[in-house]
Amino acid sequence: MKILAVCGMGLGSGLLLRMQAEKALRQLGIDADLEVADIGSARAMAQTADLILTSNELAEQLGKVKPRVVTISNFVDLKEMVEKLRAALVKT
Amino acid sequence: MDALLAIVKFLVDEIFSKPFYLVGLMTAVGLIALRRPTSQVIGGTVKATMGFLILVAGAGTVVNALEPLGKLILGATGASGVVPTNEAIVALAQSKYGALTAWLMFLGFLASLIIARATNLHYVFLTGHHIFYMATMLAVILVTVGMAGAGAAIVGAILLGTIMVIMPAFAHPWMKAVTGGEKVAMGHFGSLGYIAGGLAGQIVARVAGKKGKSSEEIEFPAGLRFLREPMVGTAVAMLVIYVVFAVWYAGRGDVGLARAAEAVGMNATWGSYLMAQLLNALNFGVGVAVILLGVRTIIGEIVPAFAGIAERVVPGALPALDCPVSFPYAPNAVLIGFLTSVLGGLISLLLIAWGLGKAWVLTLILPGMVPHFFTGGTAGVFGNATGGRWGAAWGGFVNGILITFLPAFLLKVLGALGFANTTFGDADFGWYGIVIGNIAQSKGTTGIVGMLVAAVVLIWFASWFQRKYVEKGWVPGKAAARAAKK
Numbered sequence: 001m002k003i004l005a006v007c008g009m010g011l012g013s014g015l016l017l018r019m020q021a022e023k024a025l026r027q028l029g030i031d032a033d034l035e036v037a038d039i040g041s042a043r044a045m046a047q048t049a050d051l052i053l054t055s056n057e058l059a060e061q062l063g064k065v066k067p068r069v070v071t072i073s074n075f076v077d078l079k080e081m082v083e084k085l086r087a088a089l090v091k092t
Numbered sequence: 093m094d095a096l097l098a099i100v101k102f103l104v105d106e107i108f109s110k111p112f113y114l115v116g117l118m119t120a121v122g123l124i125a126l127r128r129p130t131s132q133v134i135g136g137t138v139k140a141t142m143g144f145l146i147l148v149a150g151a152g153t154v155v156n157a158l159e160p161l162g163k164l165i166l167g168a169t170g171a172s173g174v175v176p177t178n179e180a181i182v183a184l185a186q187s188k189y190g191a192l193t194a195w196l197m198f199l200g201f202l203a204s205l206i207i208a209r210a211t212n213l214h215y216v217f218l219t220g221h222h223i224f225y226m227a228t229m230l231a232v233i234l235v236t237v238g239m240a241g242a243g244a245a246i247v248g249a250i251l252l253g254t255i256m257v258i259m260p261a262f263a264h265p266w267m268k269a270v271t272g273g274e275k276v277a278m279g280h281f282g283s284l285g286y287i288a289g290g291l292a293g294q295i296v297a298r299v300a301g302k303k304g305k306s307s308e309e310i311e312f313p314a315g316l317r318f319l320r321e322p323m324v325g326t327a328v329a330m331l332v333i334y335v336v337f338a339v340w341y342a343g344r345g346d347v348g349l350a351r352a353a354e355a356v357g358m359n360a361t362w363g364s365y366l367m368a369q370l371l372n373a374l375n376f377g378v379g380v381a382v383i384l385l386g387v388r389t390i391i392g393e394i395v396p397a398f399a400g401i402a403e404r405v406v407p408g409a410l411p412a413l414d415c416p417v418s419f420p421y422a423p424n425a426v427l428i429g430f431l432t433s434v435l436g437g438l439i440s441l442l443l444i445a446w447g448l449g450k451a452w453v454l455t456l457i458l459p460g461m462v463p464h465f466f467t468g469g470t471a472g473v474f475g476n477a478t479g480g481r482w483g484a485a486w487g488g489f490v491n492g493i494l495i496t497f498l499p500a501f502l503l504k505v506l507g508a509l510g511f512a513n514t515t516f517g518d519a520d521f522g523w524y525g526i527v528i529g530n531i532a533q534s535k536g537t538t539g540i541v542g543m544l545v546a547a548v549v550l551i552w553f554a555s556w557f558q559r560k561y562v563e564k565g566w567v568p569g570k571a572a573a574r575a576a577k578k
Binding site for chain 2: 007008009010011012013015016018019022036038039040041055056057073074075076077
């Protein structure tokens with residue numbers, strides 16, 4: 001499974017999302033490849049991803065993409081990340 | 093003995109002075125320290141090394157695109173001009189300053205952990221690209237005044253470690269106003285602009301006698317959304333800059349199209365001359381995109397290693413994170429701050445062009461979209477937190493003034509790199525570079541002692557600020573908010 005963390009430039013906050021998601025996935029016992037993308041190339045990269053993690057504003061800008069988009073409002077809240085990833089990944 | 097010497101010489105010449113291998117090596121050290129599996133260590137090391145080489149490849153594209161711009165601006169106005177873009181200047185600097193930069197990044201991070209542990213400034217700066225950019229700027233300043241080797245690495249590391257812990261502390265009271273007290277600090281070298289933005293909001297609230305309505309109560313036109321895409325914004329803004337100066341140059345009575353086109357090596361028909369500008373603008377965007385891919389690849393490997401080490405060395409420290417972390421708290425304020433920051437930048441540019449430039453011997457600073465978007469946007473969020481929507485507007489505006497005047501003065505201490513048509517944009521590069529750069533000018537021992545004294549004074553001041561304001565729980569704008577409720 002491939003998860004894409006998207007932010008404006010694909011640098012700081014995207015990497016933060018990736019690191020938080022890594023921690024959360026370890027808790028959930030799920031194995032996944034994580035990659036960071038900037039909003040400019042995210043639509044193209046979304047083609048091969050299974051899930052996208054980003055903020056509300058950028059999700060709006062991203063528009064309709066093939067994989068499911070999970071929006072995170074508090075980038076440092078691990079609980080939110082765990083719950084949203086569990087909701088998106090575990091029941092399927 | 094000879095064999096040993098040969099090995100040392102090989103290591104020094106072929107590895108320790110090649111920034112890409114150094115960066116790979118440091119990544120390996122970090123990943124091994126975290127006891128990551130071998131496959132991850134190898135993968136991360138190779139990726140970080142290649143990331144650095146990708147960045148260098150992007151630098152070539154940016155140089156080619158910027159060269160004609162320098163000529164056009166000089167030809168049109170008679171003054172030189174630069175477009176501050178961190179990514180561009182950092183990539184350009186690596187061929188000459190890369191090795192020292194890599195050392196500074198690694199040693200500076202360790203220095204920041206030591207300072208964070210030894211003082212009350214418990215912040216861990218985790219914005220990898222800004223550590224990299226600041227390391228580059230300090231390397232340039234130190235090499236420019238003739239420092240090299242272990243001395244430069246140690247002094248530079250202390251300076252880098254210092255700025256990495258003091259800025260999150262200074263920005264923290266306002267950051268709390270933004271986040272409502274979340275356990276996160278601001279780790280971005282535009283922080284002087286954010287503090288100024290927060291203060292501007294406080295002034296707005298005081299003048300009005302209450303905190304105005306939040307920016308988030310405005311309906312924003314959806315047509316402005318494309319502005320949130322920095323790559324597009326950069327290419328479009330660069331196109332405007334290229335075309336304005338190309339037309340201005342060719343339109344001068346004493347130059348004309350034929351001579352202007354010849355000076356920049358383009359065909360002398362209007363169609364071809366203007367289309368060449370379009371290609372330049374797009375190529376600049378391409379170069380920045382390639383550089384970003386390189387930076388992303390490097391920090392994607394290094395930052396997790398850094399974070400793992402930091403958790404062990406300074407447990408419980410506040411993570412200081414990249415500025416877009418503040419964006420979800422006030423997305424409209426981001427756009428307001430961005431637009432007013434560009435406005436502040438343009439007005440400052442006119443001031444420089446109309447007189448201040450001559451009086452202070454300044455270069456024209458044209459608005460770089462990347463710094464204006466991210467730092468202007470964040471200053472808007474800070475201004476909104478203390479002064480509502482008008483606070484956001486003035487916050488961005490003040491930031492725009494700062495990131496136009498500071499780079500103009502910074503160029504003077506960057507030596508040969510001061511003539512590169514681009515430079516560091518964000519406010520902290522400006523103020524810190526100017527302070528350290530000017531102290532470093534008094535070369536030799538005086539300069540070194542001066543820089544170290546500056547670091548100690550800054551840490552002491554930040555530590556006092558932390559005790560007096562941050563730990564006491566002071567949150568700016570609270571008084572105004574309380575007054576508004578009454």
